[in-house]
Amino acid sequence: MLLDVRDLYVEFRTRDGIAKAVNGVNYSVSAGETLAVLGESGSGKSVTAQAIMGILDMPPGKITGGEIIFQGRDLLPLKEEERRKVRGAEMAMIFQDALSSLNPVLSVGDQLAEMFIVHRGMSKKDARAKAVELMDRVRIPGARERVGQYPHQFSGGMRQRIMIAMAMALEPALIIADEPTTALDVTVQAQVMELLAELQRELNMGLILITHDLGVVADVADKIAVMYAGRIVETAPVHEIYKAPAHPYTRGLLDSIPRLDQKGQELYAIKGLPPNLTAIPSGCPFHPRCPRAQDICHTDDPPLFRVSEERRSACHFWKETLRDA
Numbered sequence: 001m002l003l004d005v006r007d008l009y010v011e012f013r014t015r016d017g018i019a020k021a022v023n024g025v026n027y028s029v030s031a032g033e034t035l036a037v038l039g040e041s042g043s044g045k046s047v048t049a050q051a052i053m054g055i056l057d058m059p060p061g062k063i064t065g066g067e068i069i070f071q072g073r074d075l076l077p078l079k080e081e082e083r084r085k086v087r088g089a090e091m092a093m094i095f096q097d098a099l100s101s102l103n104p105v106l107s108v109g110d111q112l113a114e115m116f117i118v119h120r121g122m123s124k125k126d127a128r129a130k131a132v133e134l135m136d137r138v139r140i141p142g143a144r145e146r147v148g149q150y151p152h153q154f155s156g157g158m159r160q161r162i163m164i165a166m167a168m169a170l171e172p173a174l175i176i177a178d179e180p181t182t183a184l185d186v187t188v189q190a191q192v193m194e195l196l197a198e199l200q201r202e203l204n205m206g207l208i209l210i211t212h213d214l215g216v217v218a219d220v221a222d223k224i225a226v227m228y229a230g231r232i233v234e235t236a237p238v239h240e241i242y243k244a245p246a247h248p249y250t251r252g253l254l255d256s257i258p259r260l261d262q263k264g265q266e267l268y269a270i271k272g273l274p275p276n277l278t279a280i281p282s283g284c285p286f287h288p289r290c291p292r293a294q295d296i297c298h299t300d301d302p303p304l305f306r307v308s309e310e311r312r313s314a315c316h317f318w319k320e321t322l323r324d325a
């Protein structure tokens with residue numbers, strides 16, 4: 001196992017009280033495997049990723065429980081200096097917005113070369129050559145000519161390729177991509193996704209792909225973790241989830257994907273809004289929005305029930321949900 005997140009809790013101190021952003025999250029990723037993390041905005045996907053990377057805003061954030069086992073050791077007790085060594089070299093992150101993640105006053109070549117100078121002790125000349133090689137590898141046309149250009153001189157899609165190049169420069173064991181294509185238009189999205197999947201296969205990296213778009217994950221993910229109110233509510237191999245969700249929230253997400261054969265019809269939307277994390281509903285946190293909710297759902301918080309070998313669902317009525325799928 002490359003990464004094993006165990007019973008992770010993260011809170012934020014806010015003006016309205018303690019926001020419980022992550023509430024007992026468990027997930028794992030092996031080398032060469034892609035885990036897609038799904039859920040509406042505010043479900044704790046990014047905060048979990050930031051805790052893994054060691055880049056949480058602390059304060060106001062605080063990790064109040066759990067372990068993050070990476071390559072066999074728990075990262076949470078490590079000193080910042082040790083965390084920094086892991087970051088970049090062993091695990092790297094790709095963000096949604098390349099423009100604010102890249103340095104605007106350094107050429108992309110210098111930013112890429114810096115990785116090799118700092119972490120690998122390369123000469124400037126060799127590092128520059130590596131930068132061009134990487135730009136080629138993420139298929140930026142005319143890499144040799146463009147290596148001296150600045151981030152704003154590239155299109156959104158090309159900038160996202162540069163981010164991917166930065167992330168994979170040191171061939172990390174794990175990449176976390178947080179909504180990597182959300183800001184791009186649809187055709188470019190597919191190309192960037194394809195590139196990411198291809199590089200992951202080549203380098204046998206573990207990939208955590210965070211997205212609110214179930215449409216993009218079907219082709220690239222091995223398994224899915226669905227998050228709601230800071231918890232995993234369903235986790236399963238990707239084909240099992242698409243065939244039949246075992247949680248009403250997953251059902252709702254699947255039904256919200258636009259389908260070509262339903263053109264013109266109104267798109268389904270899950271009713272209501274995600275909960276306020278300073279006051280998460282009692283019982284099952286999804287009950288105010290759930291079409292299947294019964295009395296027990298208001299009072300009893302469902303554990304992650306075992307649906308099959310590799311599948312769990314935090315719903316009292318997972319059997320019925322599966323049956324009606």
Ligand SMILES: Nc1ncnc2c1ncn2[C@@H]1O[C@H](COP(=O)(O)OP(=O)(O)O)[C@@H](O)[C@H]1O
Pocket residue numbers: 012013014019021039040041042043044045046047048057060061277
């Ligand atoms: N810097 C912060 N300060 C205060 N609260 C935060 C901060 N970052 C995240 N949160 C809280 O954590 C919740 C989950 O955020 P996040 O993980 O970013 O959601 P998403 O699933 O959209 O990635 C937010 O709704 C917010 O309540």
Ligand code: SF4
Pocket residue numbers: 247248249284285286287288290291292293294297302314315316317318
């Ligand atoms: S436990 Fe109840 S409220 Fe929660 S998802 Fe299942 S049916 Fe809906």
Ligand SMILES: [Mg+2]
Pocket residue numbers: 045046047178
């Ligand atoms: Mg996010």
